[in-house]
Amino acid sequence: MNSSQEPHAGPDTGPPESGLPTAEWGAEQRQGDDTDAPEDGYFGASVAENYDDPSSDMFAPAAVEPAADLLAALAVGGPALEFGIGTGRIALPLARRGVPVHGIDLSRAMVEKLRAKPGGDAIGVTIGDFASTVVPGRGGFAVAYLVFNTIMNLTTQAEQVACFRNAAAHLAPGGTFVIEVGVPELRLLPPGQNAVPFQITANRWAFDHYDVATQAMSSNYVEVVDGRGSYRSIPFRYVWPAELDLMAQLAGMRLRDRWEGWGREPFTNESGRHVSVWEKAASADQPDGANPANRGDQLGA
Numbered sequence: 001m002n003s004s005q006e007p008h009a010g011p012d013t014g015p016p017e018s019g020l021p022t023a024e025w026g027a028e029q030r031q032g033d034d035t036d037a038p039e040d041g042y043f044g045a046s047v048a049e050n051y052d053d054p055s056s057d058m059f060a061p062a063a064v065e066p067a068a069d070l071l072a073a074l075a076v077g078g079p080a081l082e083f084g085i086g087t088g089r090i091a092l093p094l095a096r097r098g099v100p101v102h103g104i105d106l107s108r109a110m111v112e113k114l115r116a117k118p119g120g121d122a123i124g125v126t127i128g129d130f131a132s133t134v135v136p137g138r139g140g141f142a143v144a145y146l147v148f149n150t151i152m153n154l155t156t157q158a159e160q161v162a163c164f165r166n167a168a169a170h171l172a173p174g175g176t177f178v179i180e181v182g183v184p185e186l187r188l189l190p191p192g193q194n195a196v197p198f199q200i201t202a203n204r205w206a207f208d209h210y211d212v213a214t215q216a217m218s219s220n221y222v223e224v225v226d227g228r229g230s231y232r233s234i235p236f237r238y239v240w241p242a243e244l245d246l247m248a249q250l251a252g253m254r255l256r257d258r259w260e261g262w263g264r265e266p267f268t269n270e271s272g273r274h275v276s277v278w279e280k281a282a283s284a285d286q287p288d289g290a291n292p293a294n295r296g297d298q299l300g301a
């Protein structure tokens with residue numbers, strides 16, 4: 001897959017596709033090195049230090065500028081909220097287009113890197129989990145967005161649903177929620193097997209491991225350097241486009257557009273990723289699932 005910490009993007013691709021820098025994938029510890037604060041999750045100081053990689057495709061203007069353009073067009077001058085803002089790869093160019101941006105992120109280390117960049121101190125950031133954290137301006141954002149496969153960092157369906165509900169709660173009526181995420185690569189999984197190798201070199205072996213019963217998956221990296229072995233495993237939950245649409249519906253949103261990329265390329269059955277846009281209904285027009293009184297979890301209350 002291609003994404004946020006996502007698994008890879010196909011054969012011979014690996015760490016860079018995951019949203020973590022290549023250098024970090026050799027680290028022995030599950031979440032970076034021993035100096036990383038556990039509360040920063042998988043994006044501690046050792047990862048944040050090398051996260052911005054100008055040589056990576058994801059940092060190239062060809063990747064960043066169309067994303068900022070599309071998000072600015074959706075914001076139409078209103079405020080934007082980024083879930084998992086990180087070092088501001090997308091937030092900063094979006095802010096340069098005149099869009100007020102607020103972010104949520106678990107990792108103080110990543111946000112420190114954002115703060116150190118020109119314009120970074122003008123972006124409000126709330127430290128917390130984007131599945132549940134409430135920020136000032138709730139109910140008034142024109143657009144909320146979650147890019148680079150970061151929805152997959154939420155490793156249960158319940159958390160992913162909560163993320164949609166949190167996004168919807170922060171949007172103004174008619175506002176949009178945008179996700180960029182890979183299409184699950186289960187077609188690479190032969191019958192009877194649960195692992196797909198995606199990088200094999202003389203000293204490095206990497207594979208995705210799938211649990212198709214739960215949609216849990218992990219990207220796993222084994223490396224030998226100077227005769228010393230290391231292993232790293234990053235957990236994800238893969239999620240289908242149609243499942244995301246249902247999560248949106250539960251949160252009172254409906255699909256407005258789905259493209260293969262930020263350039264609004266058509267989404268086809270060969271697309272490896274999608275950029276999807278859901279729109280929050282106006283209050284008079286809410287689907288049943290958006291009305292708390294109509295939710296299944298309210299039955300019997």
Ligand SMILES: C[S@@+](CC[C@H](N)C(=O)[O-])C[C@H]1O[C@@H](n2cnc3c(N)ncnc32)[C@H](O)[C@@H]1O
Pocket residue numbers: 004005018019020040041043083084085086087088089090104105106107110128129130131147148150153154
């Ligand atoms: C792959 S990076 C993406 C950063 C940035 N959006 C970009 O496109 O470069 C994922 C970011 O999401 C943050 N993150 C992951 N799970 C999170 C969660 N549940 N709540 C808040 N932030 C989270 C990480 O700390 C990290 O900064």
